[in-house]
Amino acid sequence: MDISQIIDPLNKAQRAAVCSEAQNTLVLAGAGSGKTRVLVHRIAWLVQVENVSPYSIMAVTFTNKAAGEMRFRIENLLKTPVRNMWVGTFHGLAHRLLRSHWQDANLLENFQIIDSDDQLRLIKRIMKEMGIDDKKHPPRETQWFVNECKDDGRRAAQVNQRELHNREFMLDVYQQYEALCQRTGMVDFAELLLRAHELWLYKPHVLKHYQQRFSHLLVDEFQDTNTIQYAWLKVLSGNNLPETQMTTMVVGDDDQSIYGWRGAKIEHIREFSEDFKSGSTETVRLEQNYRSTGNILDAANAVIANNSDRMGKQLWTEDSEGELLQIYRAFNEIDEAAYVCGQIEKWIENGGKRSDIAILYRSNAQSQPHEYELVKRGVPYRVYGGLRFYDRAEIKDALAYMRLIANREDDAAFERIINTPTRGIGQRTVDNIRQVAKEKQQNLWQTAVELAANQGLTARAATSVQKFIDLIEELQIDAGEATQDSLNLTEQVTHIVEASMLKEHHGKENSERSQARVENLDELVNAAKRFDEQGDPLLDAMLEARDEVQEEDDTNNLSPMAEFLAHAALEAGEGQADEWQDCVQLMSLHSAKGLEFELVFLSGLEQGLFPHKNALQDYVGGRLEEERRLCYVGITRARQQLHLSHAESRTIYGRSELARPSQFLTEIPASLVSQVRAVVENRQGAYGAGRFNHNASKFSSDEEDGVYIGQSVSHKKFGEGMVVDVEGSGARARVQVSFDTHGTRWLMLNVAKLDL
Ligand code: ATP
Ligand code: MG
Numbered sequence: 046m047d048i049s050q051i052i053d054p055l056n057k058a059q060r061a062a063v064c065s066e067a068q069n070t071l072v073l074a075g076a077g078s079g080k081t082r083v084l085v086h087r088i089a090w091l092v093q094v095e096n097v098s099p100y101s102i103m104a105v106t107f108t109n110k111a112a113g114e115m116r117f118r119i120e121n122l123l124k125t126p127v128r129n130m131w132v133g134t135f136h137g138l139a140h141r142l143l144r145s146h147w148q149d150a151n152l153l154e155n156f157q158i159i160d161s162d163d164q165l166r167l168i169k170r171i172m173k174e175m176g177i178d179d180k181k182h183p184p185r186e187t188q189w190f191v192n193e194c195k196d197d198g199r200r201a202a203q204v205n206q207r208e209l210h211n212r213e214f215m216l217d218v219y220q221q222y223e224a225l226c227q228r229t230g231m232v233d234f235a236e237l238l239l240r241a242h243e244l245w246l247y248k249p250h251v252l253k254h255y256q257q258r259f260s261h262l263l264v265d266e267f268q269d270t271n272t273i274q275y276a277w278l279k280v281l282s283g284n285n286l287p288e289t290q291m292t293t294m295v296v297g298d299d300d301q302s303i304y305g306w307r308g309a310k311i312e313h314i315r316e317f318s319e320d321f322k323s324g325s326t327e328t329v330r331l332e333q334n335y336r337s338t339g340n341i342l343d344a345a346n347a348v349i350a351n352n353s354d355r356m357g358k359q360l361w362t363e364d365s366e367g368e369l370l371q372i373y374r375a376f377n378e379i380d381e382a383a384y385v386c387g388q389i390e391k392w393i394e395n396g397g398k399r400s401d402i403a404i405l406y407r408s409n410a411q412s413q414p415h416e417y418e419l420v421k422r423g424v425p426y427r428v429y430g431g432l433r434f435y436d437r438a439e440i441k442d443a444l445a446y447m448r449l450i451a452n453r454e455d456d457a458a459f460e461r462i463i464n465t466p467t468r469g470i471g472q473r474t475v476d477n478i479r480q481v482a483k484e485k486q487q488n489l490w491q492t493a494v495e496l497a498a499n500q501g502l503t504a505r506a507a508t509s510v511q512k513f514i515d516l517i518e519e520l521q522i523d524a525g526e527a528t529q530d531s532l533n534l535t536e537q538v539t540h541i542v543e544a545s546m547l548k549e550h551h552g553k554e555n556s557e558r559s560q561a562r563v564e565n566l567d568e569l570v571n572a573a574k575r576f577d578e579q580g581d582p583l584l585d586a587m588l589e590a591r592d593e594v595q596e597e598d599d600t601n602n603l604s605p606m607a608e609f610l611a612h613a614a615l616e617a618g619e620g621q622a623d624e625w626q627d628c629v630q631l632m633s634l635h636s637a638k639g640l641e642f643e644l645v646f647l648s649g650l651e652q653g654l655f656p657h658k659n660a661l662q663d664y665v666g667g668r669l670e671e672e673r674r675l676c677y678v679g680i681t682r683a684r685q686q687l688h689l690s691h692a693e694s695r696t697i698y699g700r701s702e703l704a705r706p707s708q709f710l711t712e713i714p715a716s717l718v719s720q721v722r723a724v725v726e727n728r729q730g731a732y733g734a735g736r737f738n739h740n741a742s743k744f745s746s747d748e749e750d751g752v753y754i755g756q757s758v759s760h761k762k763f764g765e766g767m768v769v770d771v772e773g774s775g776a777r778a779r780v781q782v783s784f785d786t787h788g789t790r791w792l793m794l795n796v797a798k799l800d801l
Contacts, residue, residue, distance in 0.1 A: 051089045051122060055079070058331050063087045065294070068324025069284070071267075071317050072296040075360040076345065076681035077336030080296040081639060084263050085115060087294060088130075089122040091261055099130035103259050105278075107266040109134060111639050115265070131259075135274045136234060139241035142255075143232070149248045150240050153230030161558075164188060164233045171221045177214050179467075185554030190215050191222060195235035196308040198242060198273045238273045245280040256283045260291060266639060267297030267317075271308040284321045293321055299356045300349050303635060303675045305667070314356065334360045336641050338367025341687050344713045345680040351712055352670045372710060373690040374722040376770075377701065378411075378649075379575060381690045382418035384721075385646045388688060389424060389629060392644055399425065401643035403630045405679050407655035408561055410434075410568040411648065412631050417575065425628035429636050434572075435613050439551045439562040443569055444613055446545050447538070450521045451607055453490040456482075460489065463513055466550035470513065474506040490514075520544055524606070534605040538573035542566050560659075571696040576609050634679045645683035647676075650691040650707035676709045689713075694769065703769055703783070722753070752780055752794065752801065759800040763790065 052060055059079050062072050063086045074080050088104060091097040106112045116132045131138060140158070143150050159167075168191070169184040194204055201219040209216055226232065232240065245252045262282055264270070270278070282293045295317060302311040318326050334342050342362050349355070375381035389402055404415050413434045419426045434440060442465055445458035452458075464470040481501065482492040496502050497510045523544070524537040532540065542548060551562035630642065649655055655676070660668035680687060689710060694701045752758075756768045758780075766784035780799070781791050792799070 048094055051086050051093060055082070055086060056331075056333055058329055058333075059083050059086070062294070062329040062331075063090050065327055065329070066325075067327035068292050069317070069321040069326040070292075070294040071314070071326070071328045072294065072331065073298070073314065073328060073356060073358070074296070074331035075298055075334065075358045076301060076678070077334045077342075077641065078331035078360065079333075079335055080298070080331065081111075081115070081265055083331070084265055084294070084296055085118045085122065087263065088119050088261075092123060092127070097260060099127040101258060101260040102263070103131040103138070103261070104263040105133065105135055105138065105265065107134065107269060107638065108636070109137065111265065112137070135270075135277070136237050139237040139277075142241050142244060143237065146244060146248070146251055149251050150244050151227075152232065152240070156230040156232050158237070159226075159231050159233050161188075161234070164191075167225060167231070168218060168222055171218050171225065172214075175214065175217065175221070177218075182212070182214070183553035185556060185559055187215050187218050189554060189556050191219050192233075192235045193308065194219065195233075195239045196271050196273055198239060198276055200239075235273075238277065242273055242277045242280070245277065252280065255281060256291060262291060262293045264293075264295040265297075266301075267295035268299055268302040268311055268314055269297075269304045269309040269638075270313055271304075272310060275310070275313045279320055282321065284323045298358075300352070300358070300674055301638065301678050303638065303671060303678060305671050330358065332359050332361060334362045335364075336684055337362065337681060338364050338685060340366050340368065340370060340717045341680060341683050344370055344687070344717050345677055347714050347717075348673060348680065348709055348712045349677040352673050368686055369719040370713065370717055371686075371688045372713075372718050372720050373688060374706070374720065375690055375692040377692050377694050378414045378571075378696060379418075379579075381648055381692045382414040384690060385415060385648065385688070386418045386422055386424065388644075388646070390422070397644065399627045399629045402646075403632065403637065403640070403642040403644075403682060404646045404648060405632060405634050405637050405682065406648050407634060407657060407675070408564055409437075409633055410561065410564040411654075413568050413572055414575070415631060415648070417572070419629065425626050426631055427628045429630060429632035434565070434568070437562075437565055439547060439565050440569055442547055442551075443538075443542055443545065443566060444610065446517075446520065446541050446547075447606060447610055449490070449517055450524060450541070451604070451610060454488045456489045459493075462545075463493075463510075466546050468513060469509045470506065474502060474510065477502065477506075478510075516544070534577045534609055535570065535574040537606060538609075539570050542570060567697060572613075573609060574696055577605070634675050637682050638678055641682055641684055643684045644686045644688075645679070646688045646690065647679045648690045649695075650689050650710050651695065651704040652707055654695070654704070655707055656709070673709065689718075701770070752799075756801065758782060760784070760792070760797060 052063070055063060056079075059082065062070060062083045065087075072080055072083055084104065088102060091102060092099055104112075104115060106115055112133050116127070116130075119130075119132075120126055131141070133141070143152060143156070147154050147156065165184060165188050168188050169179065172179055172182070172184055172187065194201070201216055201223055204216055204219070206213075206216075226236065259281070262278065264278065278293070282291045284291075284293070297314055299311050299314050302309060305311070318328065337345070339362055342360060342364075346360060373381070373384050375384055385404060389399070392402060393399060404412075406412065406415075412428055416426070416428070416434055428434075435444070442462060445455075445461040448455045448458035449462065460475065463475060478489055478493050478496060481496060482489050485492060493510050494514055497507045497514060500507065502510060520541055523540055524532055548563055548566050551566065552559050634647075653661065656669055656672035660672045691706045691710065692704055695704045696702075752768055752771055757765065758768055759765050760782070763782070763784040764786050766782040768780050769783045770781035771779070779791050780794055780797075782799070784790065
């Protein structure tokens with residue numbers, strides 16, 4: 046093979062890294078400067094030119110998707126499969142090691158990997174057996190504690206009493222959990238890494254074997270390694286041994302460190318040169334960006350410049366300025382999603398591919414309005430790194446309540462929620478109900494009602510089951526399904542989410558994950574509200590089609606709740622594109638790391654949403670800087686076009702709340718952006734947009750007597766205020782104004798005589 050194929054597509058600095066003769070190399074460079082390309086070409090160079098066997102190479106990346114991509118690119122360059130090369134994530138590689146050396150790792154041969162939910166269940170059980178009140182001490186907190194210890198490389202025996210903050214029981218739980226997992230052959234995610242590290246420490250012959258096997262270690266996204274991952278690399282590289290021959294190359298960008306909340310430490314980049322000190326160490330900086338247009342790059346540079354304590358990098362591009370960035374100021378999240386979809390349709394009409402498009406957001410709950418709009422318009426999409434909205438556990442729980450309220454025959458819903466949230470109904474009771482139901486050939490609900498009433502259960506179980514039955518009956522009465530005096534759909538869903546205690550259940554602990562679940566439940570209320578207001582065009586079409594088939598059937602009498610459930614089921618099952626289909630990509634900013642797209646939408650740029658409200662409450666500022674790095678990651682995913690959007694009001698828990706634009710938007714120089722905002726007249730329908738001059742902040746579009754959201758007005762009696770909502774047109778136009786001293790009021794435009 047021609048070496049030029051490896052070397053030619055590289056610039057000088059990249060070439061220096063690829064051909065480096067130093068023992069340890071750190072490539073420190075900004076987004077899109079070709080770090081991942083350097084790793085791929087370096088591997089090809091090693092195999093092709095230095096005759097290194099693929100067997101002796103280990104490459105670590107951050108996600109399975111990235112690992113697959115890396116292998117694909119290497120094989121493409123070399124034009125031959127390299128199966129025996131180790132390419133994977135830290136977790137994947139650790140797993141492979143432990144499978145091969147289960148005895149040395151002191152594991153059962155058929156050990157099982159358990160996910161976070163399984164882990165929580167075990168911890169809960171242990172706490173229960175120990176008699177610890179899980180109301181006072183949410184098991185998730187203990188789970189968090191256990192994982193944090195493991196990520197830091199500490200077994201229960203190494204935990205310092207002072208860290209426990211008077212919660213000694215957590216240490217006992219950790220100990221018992223360790224023992225239980227050991228006995229039953231269960232391994233959680235953090236354990237994979239810890240155990241693989243211990244394998245190095247306690248089994249020198251195993252370590253030696255791999256130190257002899259691997260001559261080259263390569264790590265992508267190095268800024269996001271946590272303590273145990275870094276320690277594992279350090280020991281393997283044998284950098285502390287004078288005779289080591291292993292060569293290590295790590296590539297990373299301090300500005301893209303976004304997993305601090307999960308224990309990743311930026312400091313490893315700084316420590317690398319000191320820690321990997323055997324042989325020569327070289328640092329290479331790449332400064333040319335090959336991904337984005339000039340305007341996109343300038344915006345990214347300007348935003349990240351607001352962070353302190355950076356390692357400092359310059360990024361430039363030969364590419365033209367490209368188009369201006371578009372900032373869309375939406376009325377609300379529906380309007381925002383409609384704008385995004387409109388732009389996507391335009392892109393497709395112009396011959397663009399859907400797979401070149403990404404919609405990125407800060408928290409997974411935000412996918413919902415986008416999914417809604419995409420389904421509505423029949424645009425295929427795929428949600429990455431996280432389940433689609435209606436497939437998420439907490440949403441399924443809430444829907445199961447609604448389903449059971451709507452239909453007592455729904456056994457699946459019954460089973461899902463009989464003990465969710467936990468109400469002391471054990472597996473044995475559920476098995477018992479199931480058994481009797483089977484014998485009597487009736488549904489679980491009816492069986493439970495009978496068993497609870499006829500002493501068919503232990504006294505304790507009967508009380509708990511009766512409580513559950515009462516809850517469902519009450520919820521139904523409250524919801525008004527059984528009476529004339531019915532709540533609207535939004536009120537029903539709100540009530541069910543509240544009264545079922547699902548929010549308390551899912552939001553018990555103080556973790557991002559838990560918070561995301563609560564946010565999702567809130568978002569369900571919003572989804573109901575949107576459905577209440579707009580209905581579901583797909584569902585309407587479906588019902589119509591069905592009515593045509595069964596004319597006599599009185600089918601249009603579906604209750605709003607039943608319609609909403611049908612809508613949810615429909616969205617859960619469809620819309621998501623097949624693997625091979627050309628589709629739009631939806632993902633959180635965290636899972637977009639390392640990827641690139643021609644057209645990118647960053648949505649929900651509002652204070653409290655992005656930056657996330659937790660970061661705003663962190664006065665030390667570390668978290669705000671991590672949010673800013675996340676914003677930098679988001680902006681730098683775009684190659685050609687970038688749209689940033691924020692909504693003036695966003696539905697939060699069924700209520701419209703005013704939202705302020707994200708501070709990150711103000712950090713982008715005005716000269717790089719074109720501001721677009723929705724036109725009032727169009728807010729109910731399509732997403733027309735009028736442009737306005739950014740500096741003057743004034744409409745220059747040709748829309749009529751434009752009252753618009755955000756406009757300052759004054760009223761004879763109520764004084765100064767700002768328009769926060771507008772409805773209707775002509776004689777029926779109403780505006781909602783938030784007055785400085787008189788609260789928020791709806792006013793008829795032609796009666797109120799506002800000074801505009
Ligand atoms: P990130 O920080 O986002 O992970 P990165 O530094 O890893 O980015 P790459 O993904 O390797 O950057 O490269 C960004 C884009 O630039 C890719 O499309 C890549 O193919 C292209 N690229 C990199 N180097 C060159 C080059 N020398 N000539 C042409 N294109 C290049
Ligand atoms: Mg990369």
